[in-house]
Amino acid sequence: MTMMEKQPRWLPDISQRPGPRYRAIAAALRDDIDSGALPIGAKLPTHRDLAWRLGVTVGTVTRAYAEAERGGLIGGEVGRGTFVRDPRPAEAPGDDSGIIDLSVNALTQHPNEDRLRRALASLAERNDLSGLMHYPPVNGSARHRQAGALWIEQTTGLAVDPARVLPTAGGQNAMHLALAAITRPGDSLLVEQLSYPAVKPLAGLLDLRLVPVAMDGEGLLPDALEQAADAHGAHALYCMPRLHNPTTVTQGAERRRAVMATCRRAGIRVVEDDVYGFLADGPDLQPLAALDPERVLFLTSLSKNLMPGLRTGFLLCPPPLMDRVRTLLRATLLGVNPLGAELAAEFILSGAALESATQRRALVAERQAQARRLIPGATSDTACPHLWLNLPEPWRREDFARALLARGVRVTPADAFAVARGDTPHAVRVCIGGVERTDLLEQGLRTVAALLAEPAAMGESFV
Numbered sequence: 001m002t003m004m005e006k007q008p009r010w011l012p013d014i015s016q017r018p019g020p021r022y023r024a025i026a027a028a029l030r031d032d033i034d035s036g037a038l039p040i041g042a043k044l045p046t047h048r049d050l051a052w053r054l055g056v057t058v059g060t061v062t063r064a065y066a067e068a069e070r071g072g073l074i075g076g077e078v079g080r081g082t083f084v085r086d087p088r089p090a091e092a093p094g095d096d097s098g099i100i101d102l103s104v105n106a107l108t109q110h111p112n113e114d115r116l117r118r119a120l121a122s123l124a125e126r127n128d129l130s131g132l133m134h135y136p137p138v139n140g141s142a143r144h145r146q147a148g149a150l151w152i153e154q155t156t157g158l159a160v161d162p163a164r165v166l167p168t169a170g171g172q173n174a175m176h177l178a179l180a181a182i183t184r185p186g187d188s189l190l191v192e193q194l195s196y197p198a199v200k201p202l203a204g205l206l207d208l209r210l211v212p213v214a215m216d217g218e219g220l221l222p223d224a225l226e227q228a229a230d231a232h233g234a235h236a237l238y239c240m241p242r243l244h245n246p247t248t249v250t251q252g253a254e255r256r257r258a259v260m261a262t263c264r265r266a267g268i269r270v271v272e273d274d275v276y277g278f279l280a281d282g283p284d285l286q287p288l289a290a291l292d293p294e295r296v297l298f299l300t301s302l303s304k305n306l307m308p309g310l311r312t313g314f315l316l317c318p319p320p321l322m323d324r325v326r327t328l329l330r331a332t333l334l335g336v337n338p339l340g341a342e343l344a345a346e347f348i349l350s351g352a353a354l355e356s357a358t359q360r361r362a363l364v365a366e367r368q369a370q371a372r373r374l375i376p377g378a379t380s381d382t383a384c385p386h387l388w389l390n391l392p393e394p395w396r397r398e399d400f401a402r403a404l405l406a407r408g409v410r411v412t413p414a415d416a417f418a419v420a421r422g423d424t425p426h427a428v429r430v431c432i433g434g435v436e437r438t439d440l441l442e443q444g445l446r447t448v449a450a451l452l453a454e455p456a457a458m459g460e461s462f463v
């Protein structure tokens with residue numbers, strides 16, 4: 001191999017390689033990819049160009065490329081050329097290990113590759129990129145705040161002042177900022193009795209004691225909330241009123257009003273997590289942030305709608321807390337990566353984010369219908385990218401998850417979401433949005449359905 005420059009000028013030395021010339025070229029290609037001299041994504045010379053420079057026929061290069069393509073080393077894209085391929089499987093995580101992974105609450109990435117390509121191209125053509133090369137303002141640029149406000153409006157129906165919106169490094173970072181802003185070390189934090197698992201390490205870092213609050217089919221129980229707040233002197237609540245992870249429950253309008261009335265009485269500030277909200281049928285339910293804007297910090301993200309790799313989210317913050325959140329942002333990040341925030345703004349302001357949301361709602365609806373066909377008892381909200389399966393007696397959640405894994409399917413038992421011991425239901429979460437191939441999803445769901453229909457497996461220690 002000689003060089004990889006801006007132009008596709010790969011030129012292997014095949015003079016010492018034995019056998020037919022096309023084999024020699026294919027072998028040189030493999031060696032240069034293995035050594036990293038030809039990196040993933042590198043563009044290869046055209047057949048004609050390489051043939052001319054090597055002194056072989058075009059047919060020889062065509063045969064060599066075809067052989068490398070069959071081996072999965074390179075791939076052609078119509079009208080763009082031939083590229084070194086990423087050897088990692090483009091399928092769901094776990095496909096390489098033979099496991100169908102239904103434990104990760106992501107949505108398939110594939111349809112958004114083109115949107116990313118378009119957004120990058122549109123960025124590359126702009127003449128104001130220097131603004132993205134400096135430390136960003138700690139609360140993001142006006143354009144990023146405006147994009148965040150629009151995304152919140154599009155997904156909740158709530159018109160918000162962009163001055164109250166802070167771009168964040170994803171929903172997780174927004175959670176950190178919001179919780180740190182409304183608590184002090186040693187405080188108690190009220191949470192739904194089953195909650196997003198990452199609230200546990202965050203509570204550990206912030207030295208917060210998690211207090212579970214009982215839920216029913218409509219989410220948080222206001223009486224239980226009041227009692228827990230009284231008993232623990234708690235003044236902060238983290239909750240997911242829409243498409244709750246993991247139970248899929250959405251709080252109705254009445255319940256929301258009752259929860260917020262309790263919060264007002266007990267002086268509780270609320271972190272409202274709405275990262276799945278864009279999947280809901282329509283923004284007809286008012287977010288908690290609309291019911292009490294002074295008390296609620298609302299967070300959302302583009303991870304589930306566009307791509308988690310963007311690491312972009314938004315926090316809608318009551319004005320009196322803005323300074324504290326800004327200080328936290330400055331102390332931890334100096335500011336959110338402006339390139340990521342700019343891409344997010346491009347997605348939102350161009351309409352691509354909304355287009356993706358529509359596509360994803362359709363994908364989830366299709367997959368929920370498929371799941372219902374295969375697992376008739378599944379009662380989850382059909383807008384959710386996962387199922388919450390209550391297991392029939394006498395299945396225990398860990399035994400079920402273990403038995404399923406032995407059959408090649410991974411799901412998450414309720415323990416991962418429980419914030420306290422005891423009272424954990426015998427249920428599992430089954431994510432249906434992340435596996436790219438529908439035939440694999442079908443196979444996974446059939447395996448779940450088959451196990452549900454069997455007598456419970458015996459635990460490992462039975463004598």
Ligand SMILES: Cc1ncc(COP(=O)(O)O)c(C=O)c1O
Pocket residue numbers: 105169170171172173196240245273275301302303304308312313
């Ligand atoms: C309820 C909930 N909140 C927040 C997050 C984190 O989102 P992000 O990827 O934007 O950090 C997740 C991710 O799974 C989630 O399920």
